[in-house]
Amino acid sequence: MPEGQLAAILGPKGWIRTDDSAPWSRDWLERHGEPPLGVACPTSTDDVAQVMAACFRAQVPVVPQGGNTGLCGASVAGKAGAVILNLSRMAGIGVPDLAGGSVMVEAGLVLARLHDALEGTGQMFPLHLGAEGSAQIGGLIGTNAGGSQAFRYGMMAELVLGLEVVLPDGTIWNGLRGVQKDNAGYQLRKLFCGAEGTLGVVTRAVLRLHPAPRQRVTALLALPSFDAAVTFGTAARAEAGEFLQAMEFFSDPGxxxxxRHVTGLVWPLESRAPVYLLVELGAGSDCVPLDAILAALLEQGMERGLVLDGTLAASGAQRAALWRLREDQPEGQRLEGPQLKHDISVPPARIAEFVARGAELCEAAVPGVRINPFGHLGDGNIHYNLTPPPGQAGFGGQDGDLALALAALASEMGGSFAAEHGLGRSKIALADALRPAAERGLHRRIKAAFDPAGLMNPGVILAEVDKYNLPIA
Ligand SMILES: Cc1cc2nc3c(=O)[nH]c(=O)nc-3n(C[C@H](O)[C@H](O)[C@H](O)COP(=O)(O)OP(=O)(O)OC[C@H]3O[C@@H](n4cnc5c(N)ncnc54)[C@H](O)[C@@H]3O)c2cc1C
Known part of the structure; x- marks a missing residue:
């Protein structure tokens, strides 16, 4: 491998040898990651193209990496000896096009930095998630990230207008168009959204902006059941429709x-309930009576017995404190010990049914298992995460069976077993078991068309079999 070549292309700060690369080697959940040959840290698209061409000539696998917050093991090497291509040093932001509602950014830009940069422009980038202080635009595109506002503004694929991508042999594709309407052939940019670094390296993107809300109201509500949450969600869509920005649900175990584990959290309600909803409304105009809309919604909810209690955020600090109760749940569960994460989606009307049927399955397999379902009510995305029963170190060897049973249940209910985190390395077996043969065949053909040598993040999305070259079944 031309390590010397990579060092020459990237300079001393741009090529980090294996022995120095530990922080980049393992994934966020500490489940995946073999020692890489080294970490390449380019500062320009040309650097990336040269690195890709050198690796292509030497037939060395490449793993694109952003903030390394992905939850399916796709941002680290599956086998020893790959080059990790970390985009952190490509973090530039262009001047926002306020008339067209777009901005061009480099792939290594951290999401929170983009939010900060747009403050005061009257526009915003409407993607929010718990890892936004580390996750980068390239990684968000790679996973087609969703988050709390996806039901209103779409997932990453709906927020990307144009892309620049370096292909596996080092060719640069410049598709940096800044328009919403572009039907000039296949929707290539969308193919890279959710490709998890298996088709090419995203280097720049033109992102779609939306008007920033001038006012916002946020409430934390206590509810008697998941059924009540679903019914309340339907009423909220009818009453608050275009102003609804978030409807995040979580449960008492969460x-x-x-x-228990995260410092600085304060419980704001007088009592506890089985289910909670964080509801947020926003409007781009000061003339919209958001307070009155939310008050009417809550009154209606209480009259119908759907809402037991609630509190409104009276300041930005209170709003942030309410959001932390939702967003710090993954960290709380991680600190509790071993866990199984399931990233499910079902049609929103069936959330309560999934939670109940899932609980039956889990309880039968591991009596006393602690279930922490939380997620996004508006799009039916349930993070159905499990912690072993108190005093137990694991799930009695049922991990794989539980994942398959829950995934099969979601599929049977018209949903997905990989809603917003992707397949990565950890869900390929599920995909092989549950995806129709024709769909598997199409995936292999796409992979073979872009990356016939199988050098781009091998072992992610598809298992490494006969160079992905199987016929469509
Ligand atoms: C606390 C927490 C909360 C989270 N909440 C959410 C949530 O609400 N919604 C959600 O969707 N996800 C969520 N995630 C998952 C994660 O943050 C997202 O998957 C995010 O998109 C990953 O971004 P990253 O920069 O860390 O990418 P990485 O983890 O570094 O990479 C993710 C994938 O993208 C590929 N990739 C990275 N950069 C590029 C590039 N430049 N070109 C091509 N491919 C690339 C990688 O190869 C890998 O396959 C959460 C994670 C954590 C830890």
Missing amino acids: VDLAL
């Missing part, structure tokens, strides 16, 4: 985990 609150326990967060309060």
Whole structure:
């Protein structure tokens, strides 16, 4: 391998040898990652193209990496000896096009930095998630990230207008168009959204902006059941429609985990309930009576017995404190110990049914298992995460069976077993078991068309079999 070549292309700060690369080698959940040959840290698209061409000539696998917050093991090497291509040093932001509602950014830009940069422009980038302080635009595109506002503004694929991508042999594709309407052939940019670094390296993107809300109201509500949450969600869509920005649900076991392990959290309600909803409304105009809309919604909810209690954020600090109760749940559960994460989606009307049927499955397999379902009510995305029963170190060897049973249930209910985190390395077996043969065949053909040598993040999305070259079944 031309390590010397990579060092020459990237300079001393741009090529980090294996022995120095530990922080980049393992994934966020500490489940995946073999020692890489080294970490390449380019500063320009040309650097990336040269690195890709050198690796292509030497037939060395490449793993694109952003903030390394992905939850399926796709941002680290599956086998020893790959080059990790970390985009952190490509973090530039262009001048926003306020008339067209877009901005060009480099792939290594951290999402929170983009939010900060747009403050005061009257526009915003409407993607929010718990890892936004580390996750980068390239990684968000790679996973087609969703988050709390996806039901209103779409997932990453709907927020990308144009892309620049370096292909596996080092060819640069410049598709940096800044328009919403572009039907000049196949929707290539969308193919890279959710490709998890298996088709090419995203180097720049033109992102779609939306008007920033001038006012916002946020409430934390306590509810008697998931059924009540679904019914309330339907009423909220009818009453608050275009102003709804978030409807995040979580349950009491999740609150326990967060309060036990994460410092600085304060419980704001007088009592506890089975289910909670964080509801947020926003409007781009000061003339919209958001307070009155939310008040009417809550009154209606209480009259119908759907809402038991609630509190409104009276300041930005209170809003942030309410959001932390939701967003610190993954951290609370991680600190509790071993866990199984399931990133499910079902049609929103069937959330309560999934939670109940899932609980039956889990309880039968591991009596006393602690279930922490939380997620995004508006798009039916349930993070159905499990912690072993108190005093137990694991799930009695049922991990794989539980994942398959829950995934099969989601599929049977018209949903997905990989809603917003992707397949990565950890869900390929599920995909092989549950995806129709024709769909598997199409995936292999796409992979073979872009990356016939199988050098781009091998072992992610598809298992490494006969160079992905199987016929469509
Ligand atoms: C606390 C927490 C909360 C989270 N909440 C959410 C959530 O609400 N919604 C959600 O969707 N996800 C969520 N995630 C998952 C994660 O943050 C997202 O998957 C995010 O998109 C990953 O971004 P990253 O920069 O860390 O990418 P990485 O983890 O570095 O990479 C992710 C994938 O993208 C590929 N990739 C990275 N950069 C590029 C590039 N330049 N070109 C091509 N491919 C690339 C990688 O190869 C890999 O396959 C959460 C994670 C954590 C830890």
